[in-house]
Amino acid sequence: MAVPVNKTDSLIIDAVILWVDGNDEKHRSKMLPYLEDKSKVNSERYKTRYFQVNEIKFTIDSIFKFATFIRNIYIITDNQIPSFLKENERNNKYGNVKIVDHKTIFKNYETYLPTFNNRPIETCMHLIPGMSEHFIYFNDDFFLINETKPEDFFKNGMPILRGKWLKFSEDKFKNKFKKAKTGHKHAQQLAAKILGFKKYYNFRHTPHPLRKSTFENYFKKHPEVFIENIKYKFRNPKQFTPQGFANHLEIKQKTCILKKDLELLYFRSYKKSLYWYKFKLNIKGRKKLFLGLQSLNHCPEKKLDYILGWLSKRVV
Secondary structure (H helix, E strand, C coil): CCCCCCCCCCEEEEEEECCCCCCHHHHHHHHHHHCCCCHHHHHHHHHHHHCCCCCCHHHHHHHHHHHCCCCEEEEEECCCCCCCHHHHHCCCCCCCCCCCCCCCCCCHHHHHCCCCCCCHHHHHHHCCCCCCCEEEEEECCCCCCCCCCCCEEEEECCEEEEEECCCCCCHHHHCCCCCCCCHHHHHHHHHHHCCCCCCCEEEECCCEEEHHHHHHHHHHHHHHHHHHHHCCCCCCCCCCCCCHHHHHHHHHCCCEECCCCCCCCEECCCCCHHHHHHHHHHHHHHHEEEEEEECCCHCHHHHHHHHHHEEEHCCC
């Protein structure tokens, strides 16, 4: 039976972003006692996951320009504040940007802090005080690059899920004997399996429209699932990706709309020529709503300067 949704024409919609400054020595020092191999804080994998080049400012500026319907933007951090907010604290440009500390959303679950794992944080993000029922979850490497409207994310109160159905990895013979991984694909598939699916709805690097009550209702009935997903300080194969979990719940309840067109321009490698990126941004980007820039810390300086320069002009 489908769960009722809000069918009003004008939804209140907030945005949520997770952010960590991996360059912060205090953050690195906080992590060290929990690492068996202390050298990991200097590894490439650490830099890819935790380092940033101030992308979050572009994310927020893109929301201001291309999603003017957003009420509040909540940034979830661990006792950190992005530098551009500190620099602008005397003016009201970012007045509706709210910093939410991990301790706030882990209230009554403080025993699981600190955490250096996005999945527990995502599992708790619906616990932000005062957040709207409908919200859009952005990673800090998601950007809007053309005008959006509420109907690009929610229709009749139901989230629009962009992706496609895929088989589970182990259903492919070549993967039957491989060890379980902690990556995004594995975590998506685990979410589907917990909810009884025989395949999974694979979502990509786009903003995620979500409903707070979807998390609340399920975790109230299944608190053990909630605890299992928040208790690991670092990624673990037993964890699912919470936005994927919510997506599969919505699909199961028939309270969502599936859309194949991702409307996405996505870069995860920066090995092609600068001309290729210029073409993609200036020609292909005209018809896309979203831009995803993964692992920008690996981008060569000349290409990085161009991409960030293009993005800066786009969101002004």
